[in-house]
Amino acid sequence: MTLFEIVALYGAINIILLVILSYRVADTRKKHSIGIGDGDNETLQRAVRVQGNFTEYAPLAIVGLLLMASLSATPYWLHGVGGAFTLGRVLHAVGLGGSSGLSFGRLAGMLLSWGSLLVMAVYLLYKVFT
Numbered sequence: 001m002t003l004f005e006i007v008a009l010y011g012a013i014n015i016i017l018l019v020i021l022s023y024r025v026a027d028t029r030k031k032h033s034i035g036i037g038d039g040d041n042e043t044l045q046r047a048v049r050v051q052g053n054f055t056e057y058a059p060l061a062i063v064g065l066l067l068m069a070s071l072s073a074t075p076y077w078l079h080g081v082g083g084a085f086t087l088g089r090v091l092h093a094v095g096l097g098g099s100s101g102l103s104f105g106r107l108a109g110m111l112l113s114w115g116s117l118l119v120m121a122v123y124l125l126y127k128v129f130t
Contacts, residue, residue, distance in 0.1 A: 003069035003078060010065060010082035014058045017089060021051040024097070046100055050093045057113055061085045064120035071127045081116045081123075088112025 001009070025047045029035065038044045065082050088109045095105025 001075065003073065003075065004066075006075055006078040006082065007062070007065045007069050010078075010086055011062050013086055014062065014089065017086070017093070018051070018054060018058065021047075021054055021093060025051050042100065046097060050096050053096070054089055054093065057085075057117070058089065061113075061117060061120070064117065064124070067124055068120060071124070073123065077123065081119050084112050084119075085116035088114075088116060 025044070028041075028044045028047045032039060032041050032044060034041060034044055038048060061082075065078060068078060068081070088111070090109070091105040092109025092113060093105075095103040095107070095109055098105070
């Protein structure tokens with residue numbers, strides 16, 4: 001698998017995750033007959049927030065992976081940070097989707113997501129300045 005195929009793999013998986021999260025929003029809207037806004041429905045609010053949070057982080061993670069690949073990162077680096085980020089997003093979605101309070105999934109997902117983004121940033125800065 002080439003470096004850009006690895007990036008494409010994580011891009012595809014994250015696109016599928018976005019579609020799943022978007023479906024959950026649409027399905028919740030249908031179940032509660034809420035066409036626009038959140039109707040003050042906590043289940044819909046959480047579904048919208050899970051989807052929104054995903055869309056805030058995923059694009060930058062894919063850009064980070066692309067930049068790493070362009071600077072000849074090894075497959076281990078790309079799989080490591082790509083896998084950690086993707087697992088983090090899944091855990092966060094499950095954790096926040098199930099409860100608006102603190103949960104293992106939400107905390108672990110946040111830490112994996114932030115950690116993988118920081119690793120990407122440090123890796124890129126190292127490659128630029130060395």
